[in-house]
Amino acid sequence: MRFLFKTRYDQDIDLARHAGDRLWYGLLLALLVIAPAWLPEYWLAQLTFVLIYGVVGVGLMLLAGYTGLFSLGHAAFLGVGAYTETVLASMGWPFPLSLAAATALSAAVGAIVGLPALRVKGIYLAIATLAFGFIVEEILARWESVTGGNAGKIVPTLDVFGWKADTPASFYFVCLVVAVIATLAVLNLLRAPTGRAFVAIRDSEISAQSMGIHLARYKTLSFMVSAALAGVGGALYAHQIRFLSPDQFGILQSIDLLLMIVIGGLGSIHGAFLGALFLITMPQLITLGKDYLPGAVAEATGLQAFVYGIVLIAFVLFEPMGLYGRWLKLRTWFDLFPFYRAGMFRRQKSFQKSDRLR
Amino acid sequence: MQILQLLVSGIAQGCIYGLIALGFVLIYKATETVSFAQGELMMLGAFLGLALIAGLGFPFWLAAIAAIAAMMLFGIALEFAVVRPILGQPAFSIVMVTIGIGYVARGAITMIPNVGTETHTLAVPYRNEIVHAGGLVLAVEHLVVIVCTALLCALLYLMFRFSRIGVAMQASSQNQLAAYYMGIPVKRLNGLVWGLAAGVAAIAGLLLAPITFVHVNMGFIGLKAFPAAVVGGFGSLPGAIVGGLVIGVVESLSGFFLPEGFKDVAAYVVVLLMLAIRPNGLFGENLAKKV
Helix, strand or coil, X not given: CCCCCCCCHHHHHCCCCCHHHHHHHHHHHHHHHCHHHHCCHHHHHHHHXXXXXXXXXXXXXXXHXXXXXXXXXXXXXXXXXXXXXXXXXXXXXXXXXXXXHHHHHHHHHHHHHHHHHHHCCCHHHHHHHHHHHHHHHHHHXXXXXXXXXXXXXXXXXXXXXXXXXXXXXXXXHHHHHHHHHHHHHHHHHHHCHHHHHHHHHHHCHHHHHHCCCCHHHHHHHHHHHHHHHHHHHHHHHHHHHCEECHHHHCHHHHHHHHHHHHHHCCCCHHHHHHHHHHHHHHHHHHHHHHHXXXXXXXXXXXXXXXXXXXXXXXXXXXXXXXXXXXXXXXXXHHHHCCCCCCCCCCCCCCCCCCCCCC | CHHHHHHHHHHHHHHHHHHHHHHHHHHHHHHCCCCCCHHHHHHHHHHHHHHHHHHCCCCHHHHHHHHHHHHHHHHHHHHHHHHHHHCCCCHHHHHHHHHHHHHHHHHHHHHXXXXXXXXXXXXXXXXXXXXXXCCEEEEHHHHHHHHHHHHHHHHHHHHHHHCHHXXXXXXXXXXXXXXXXXXXXXXXXHHHHHHHHHHHHHHHHHHHHHHHCECHHHHHHHHHHHHHHHHHCCCCHHHHHHHHHHHHXXXXXXXXXXXXXXXXXXXXXXXXXXXXXCCCCCCCCCCCCCC
16 A cells, blocks of 8 residues: 655646556556557557547546536547548548647547537536537538538548658557547646646536636536547547548537546546447457357347447446546555445435425 | 418427427426437337337237337336436536437447338328318328327426426425425436336327328437427427427428528527527526525
8 A cells, every 4th residue: 555645736737647657647648659560450440549538538528527517529629630631631631730620620629529518507508518419410410612521531641740650550649649638638637727627617617716716717618628638539530530421410419528537437437438349349349259250140240239238327326437447446445455335435325306496 | 471481380390399308308307407418219109109100000009109108118117227326417418318219229329220220101190181271271290299299288388387296396496405305205206207208209209290291310300490499498398399389380480481491490599699689599498606
């Protein structure tokens, strides 16, 4: 068991809690950097997807896990980012510029969606974002001169001032750099007053307001940052998938994104990446598991949706803190061995409180 | 005359939205949680009706009643199995669980060999009959939808207004703990409400089946019932129907007068406007907490 004695204020706000953190995250980063050398190409592509979804997940986590605002239309921001990137890259813009433009446009759209968030909350906000998601999907499908409509649009190769990321490994490095920068930026935001304000709003709007937090400003900001990260993820997603069609950015994608952060663990940055890992590896696991199932079930098309639903229900019922919560419990078990008690993380039983009066 | 024709078809479509929205509102009114599985419950109800008629050879009315009863039991079981354990958790947990239920229901139906991936027609006695009334051409299917919706809405309204159970449900929705102290069996009531909502969903499924066919993705229409519930004000039963009618009529008119594509998003544009102008909906109550 490790005891931390904080003697300087710097220690309190340091991103790494102690030397062990630095060691392990450094090792993880080193492993990721040399991944192209030892991973087969197929798995490298999957890892790239994990990084891309991780970036989007970090953004959604900031909104849902830290500010307490749930968005059922996040795929729309992903779509805005992806299409902006594609259109600009087709016009020959270098990647850094087009990425910045995609990010900025997504953030602007996020600010617009954030506006109803100032007046409505809870389920109304979920429905407002749901409605927004449908409208964006329809625009992507109908605005054929720009988006190519339902016929889809081919994405050009990523181009940074002449350097082309045309191999899986080079594109993987682009994603890795972007993911690391995005994660560090969000972590930094969260330890700053802005991030503390987000958490305060999540825990109680009224007390946040009475502490002098400008609700409208911070809620809009949270939406903007979250949408911007989704836009970044979308731009990378476009290059990874090479072919865009509007149905990739529909309600099912939005629900997948939410499922990702809920299963990963709401309220932790680790959770976003664990959730992304889950979302990408789950179809592979299901494919592997098919060999052990009776033929009729294994061939059925609904198997994946069925398993996703069961896993989602099981997580909310039995492990509301998600994969990261499971890891915390495991770590505590080792930390306290042999003094871990079964009830240490038990939720308090409570009656439902009315949302209408909040 | 054309306008009238559009209005009638819009109203019939709106009644379906209203019926599904009624399920949301029932659950919201009594337990203050939102079920995203309402559309899938409707789909299950329709498939159950189909199985009873085509598989077991029941006559239509018997099959309808049996399907509704079975769905009510299913709703009660669902509440007991997955909703009750997370009572008191943040409302979002229940949203995620119901999304999960929707996935499971859709996946399970798709997995039934030879049935799940096909589109079926439900053999109803009034299928393809047409009534001419004063120059209007009305499909009987649409009329049945409108009449059933009106009846059901009146029935539920009376229940919530006058019966002891209905009043108890309202009480437990406002403050579950206080209701529990007053001797209201809150948990049993919640189960009952989920049963009721599942029953309403089954009715909606059986009414919708002759119009759109029975298939596994018919539950996605439930996503258009959300705007209906919001426009009406989430906690109001008549509001759900009125909201459904508004959405249905706007959709039908915009499909005719506006360029292609507007019909599909009309419901969502309406709900965004509504949220911007009157966040509590047409019939919603406006409550604020005093600190």
